[in-house]
Amino acid sequence: MNSKTKHDLSASQEDYLEAIYNLTIQNEVARSKDIATALGVAKPSVTGALRMLSEKKLVNYKPYGYVTLTPQGRRQAKAVAEKHKIIKSFFVDILGVEKTTAGVAACKAEHALGPQIIDRLLAFSEFVSQNSIDGDGLAKKFNKYWKQCDINNRSQGKS
Amino acid sequence: MNSKTKHDLSASQEDYLEAIYNLTIQNEVARSKDIATALGVAKPSVTGALRMLSEKKLVNYKPYGYVTLTPQGRRQAKAVAEKHKIIKSFFVDILGVEKTTAGVAACKAEHALGPQIIDRLLAFSEFVSQNSIDGDGLAKKFNKYWKQCDINNRSQGKS
DNA sequence: TAATATAGTTAGTTAAGCCTAACTTTGCAA
DNA sequence: TTGCAAAGTTAGGCTTAACTAACTATATTA
Numbered sequence: 226m227n228s229k230t231k232h233d234l235s236a237s238q239e240d241y242l243e244a245i246y247n248l249t250i251q252n253e254v255a256r257s258k259d260i261a262t263a264l265g266v267a268k269p270s271v272t273g274a275l276r277m278l279s280e281k282k283l284v285n286y287k288p289y290g291y292v293t294l295t296p297q298g299r300r301q302a303k304a305v306a307e308k309h310k311i312i313k314s315f316f317v318d319i320l321g322v323e324k325t326t327a328g329v330a331a332c333k334a335e336h337a338l339g340p341q342i343i344d345r346l347l348a349f350s351e352f353v354s355q356n357s358i359d360g361d362g363l364a365k366k367f368n369k370y371w372k373q374c375d376i377n378n379r380s381q382g383k384s
Numbered sequence: 385m386n387s388k389t390k391h392d393l394s395a396s397q398e399d400y401l402e403a404i405y406n407l408t409i410q411n412e413v414a415r416s417k418d419i420a421t422a423l424g425v426a427k428p429s430v431t432g433a434l435r436m437l438s439e440k441k442l443v444n445y446k447p448y449g450y451v452t453l454t455p456q457g458r459r460q461a462k463a464v465a466e467k468h469k470i471i472k473s474f475f476v477d478i479l480g481v482e483k484t485t486a487g488v489a490a491c492k493a494e495h496a497l498g499p500q501i502i503d504r505l506l507a508f509s510e511f512v513s514q515n516s517i518d519g520d521g522l523a524k525k526f527n528k529y530w531k532q533c534d535i536n537n538r539s540q541g542k543s
Numbered sequence: 544t545a546a547t548a549t550a551g552t553t554a555g556t557t558a559a560g561c562c563t564a565a566c567t568t569t570g571c572a573a
Numbered sequence: 574t575t576g577c578a579a580a581g582t583t584a585g586g587c588t589t590a591a592c593t594a595a596c597t598a599t600a601t602t603a
Contacts, residue, residue: 237590257551271590272552277589289551289598320504330501337492344531344537345479352529355519363515363522370511371504378503396560416581429561431582436559448568448581545603552597559589568580573575 232281232301236336239305240264241274243335245292246302254291308335308369311347319353319364321371387454391460395495398464399423400433401442405461406452421481467494470506478512478523480530484514 234242244263248255262269279286283298294302309331316327338346351365361369391400402424405453407414420430442457453461468490475486487524497505512522 227474235589258549263510264427267588267592268551269553269593273590305517320501320508322501326498328499330497332495333496337496338489341485342475342479342481342489346479348530348533349526352526356522356525358515358517366515367508367511371507377533394559417579425560426562427581428563428583432560546601547603548601550597550599550600553595555593555595557590557592559591560587561589562587563595565582565584567580569578569580571576571578573577 230281234281234301236333238274238278239277239301239336241271242294242298242302243305243309245284245294246299246306249294254293256291260292300335305335308338308343311343311350314339315346315350319350319367321364321368391442392474393440393460395492397433397437397489398460398495400430400437401453401457401461402464402468404453405465408453413452415450419451464494467497467502470502471497472508474505474509478509478526480523480527500532 241260241264244260246256247261248259254260257268257275258272260274263267264271275284275286275292278298282295283301285293285295312333312334313324313327316322316330317324318325322330323332356363358366400419400423403419404414407422409417411418416427416430416434419433420427423430434443434445434451437443437457441454442460444452444454471493472483472490473485475481475489476483479486481489515522517525
């Protein structure tokens with residue numbers, strides 16, 4: 226359809242957008258410094274990224290000014306942030322992965338998974354939360370199963 | 385432990401390794417041309433990648449010669465290929481995603497997920513296959529659940 | 544309001560990973 | 574055995590995304 230309005234963003238650009246989104250939720254406005262800190266990059270990298278995103282009409286950016294998202298940008302940022310949440314939640318709440326590990330992986334995976342998979346993953350997480358076997362929720366049941374497996378794998382020391 | 389022997393590969397390098405691995409399974413040996421075709425890149429890109437991987441002792445490479453994996457390389461390639469398989473299988477067999485879509489996504493996600501998550505994901509897939517509710521396997525049960533959701537979402541036209 | 548610290552930008556560099564065009568090597572067939 | 578097509582490499586260039594060093598703008602505060 227209108228593939229003209231659907232900017233294709235790089236993983237890096239999505240990361241910037243997401244960071245700005247998260248900062249503006251907390252602080253109303255995003256400062257260049259905080260974006261740099263959030264993403265672990267140097268300040269000039271942020272300046273460059275903001276110029277890019279500004280050209281794509283995704284952020285409101287004037288040199289030395291605060292940064293906000295355009296409606297377009299907010300929409301795309303929100304989509305990325307939601308992917309992140311859905312993936313992380315699957316890792317933590319269903320697979321039982323430790324939060325930090327899950328967050329780091331979600332940060333990378335969110336750029337790899339398209340809407341078809343994300344939609345199904347979300348539905349699946351709901352499905353799992355809503356069903357039980359022998360009175361145990363499925364996630365809990367899997368956790369027991371995992372612990373069984375884990376006994377046999379423990380020697381490998383994979384953290 | 386010995387983090388010295390554990391070369392950190394880029395996503396691209398892992399892709400090359402995986403392609404070579406798949407080709408050597410089928411053909412005993414990998415040709416530069418076929419690697420290029422498999423990855424959809426131009427021939428000179430392959431030459432460059434092979435030099436890199438050769439420096440890291442992951443492939444046996446002599447200009448104008450066939451390409452094989454070193455034991456090191458085979459180990460790492462196998463790990464990537466297994467990740468791919470585990471992720472794709474989860475997408476297809478459990479989430480019910482179409483094979484091609486699942487394969488493409490797995491190709492990207494395989495670089496994002498570490499062993500902790502992969503191990504748990506594999507165990508989870510096994511767990512799902514081994515359990516039923518009301519006589520339906522969990523995957524089948526989810527499929528029914530999904531179709532219900534899908535009725536409500538169909539208007540959005542997300543492919 | 545002037546000094547100074549903090550924030551932000553500019554300029555220039557690097558590295559990865561891709562590309563095309565042009566060249567070389569290899570292997571097969573006449 | 575020579576000559577041609579296919580495979581592979583070299584050279585050079587582009588883009589993205591990062592970096593450091595040095596400069597400029599802003600804001601704080603004395």
